Amino acid sequence: MSNIVDDIKREFAKSENSLVKIILINTAVFLVLLLSKIILTLSQSSHIYGWIMDMLQLPASTTDFAYRPWTLITYFFTHDDIFHILFNMLFLYWFGKLVDEYLGAKRVIALYLLGGIFGGIIYMVIYNLLPYFQPHLEQSKMLGASAAAFAVAVGASTLLPNYTFNLIFLGPIRIKFIALFYIILSLAQTVGPNAGGNLAHLGGALVGYVFIKMLQNGTDLGKPLYAVMNGWSRLFRKRPSMQVTYREKQVYRSTSVYSSASSSATIEMPNQTEIDTILDKISKSGYESLTKEEKQKLFKASQQK
Known part of the structure; x- marks a missing residue:
């Protein structure tokens, strides 16, 4: 058990593995919730587990959301079904590796967060505006990283449309067709039992496409997020120790020089x-x-x- 904890600590200590960190956070939240569900159910306190989930899921009702605004973030780190998290994390890993390789770790985070946030906003807006969804407004809640994963997947497909994945039974398939298939599938299910989740998928997909297109034109939508992440990193960064040297009754104070971790060196325009x-x-x-x-x-x- 201690080896597992040490491995996780080492992964979080690395600066360029944001994709792994996102997957680890989702997995940790899932395991904590699973353990809580088992304990609370066996102790006949399942209503407490229901309350915990209410505090993490994104409600469609704007009235409920006003009391739980943090759910716009927590919902896309929360899963309560093993196959749900398994599919989302595999989907995220496959496409996220491409974004990481070509654009760097910070843009994986930007796509994930922006996709999750915008997907949640689209879900709430459509549920509150369209009469079709009004009867289900108060009861509808959403959880899962699907919208965020869709943003990463469509982002990778927009960046590298002709890149191929070798799928079991199907052989090599260009990722633009994989992304298009899931977009059409989500669109077809916007009037089904999981309409809210599929609306969020489409919102995440739109973010992925726009993010990459604007980046190719020189505009990085993730800049505000990078500033927040850098500030957060500095807040928890260990301060260098101060060394005091005494020599001929003079005091010299020196601190070690810290070079902030950055992404890969700036690449010059190739000829x-x-x-x-x-x-x-x-x-x-x-x-x-x-x-x-x-x-x-x-x-x-x-x-x-």
């Missing part, structure tokens, strides 16, 4: 020869053969007008 070399490598060995620097250079080149 045409470099681009041709990268494209030749892709045609011979596929996207997977590129180094992280080559992937970032390819993205940089795509931003040229």
Whole structure:
């Protein structure tokens, strides 16, 4: 057990594995809720578990939301079904790895958070505006990372539409078709029993597409989030120890110099020869053969007008 805890601590100590951290947080929340559900049910206090879930799920009712505004964040870190979290985390990992490789860890976080937030807003707005959903307004609540995962998936598909995944029984499939299939599926189910969740999926998908398109045009929608994350990181950063040296009755105070962890070094705009070399490598060995620097250079080149 101590080895598992140590492994988790090491993962959180790393600066460039945001995708793993998101998955670990979701998994930890799920396990804590699962354990709470078992204990409270056996002790005949299941109503307490219901209250806990109410504090984490996003309500469709704006009146309820006014008393629990934090649920706009907590809902997409909360799952109560093992297959729900398993599918969401696998979906997030497969597509998130591509975003991480090409754009860096911080943009995985930006897509995840913006997709989850905007998906939740779309869910509430449509439930409160369309008469079709009015009879279910007070009872409807939403949880799960699907909208956030959809943002990452569509973001990756917008960035690398022709990248292929090898699917069991189907063989190599371009990820743009995988994303399109799930978008159509969600659209078809917006009038089904899980209408709210599917509306959120579409909101997350829209965020993923817009985020990448604007990034390619030089506008990064994640900048406000990066500022918040940097401030949060500084808040919990361990202060360097102060060393005092005495020499000939003079006191010298020195502190160790801290270089803030940043994402990969800024990649310069590649010239045409470099681009041709990268494209030749892709045609011979596929996207997977590129180094992280080559992937970032390819993205940089795509931003040229």
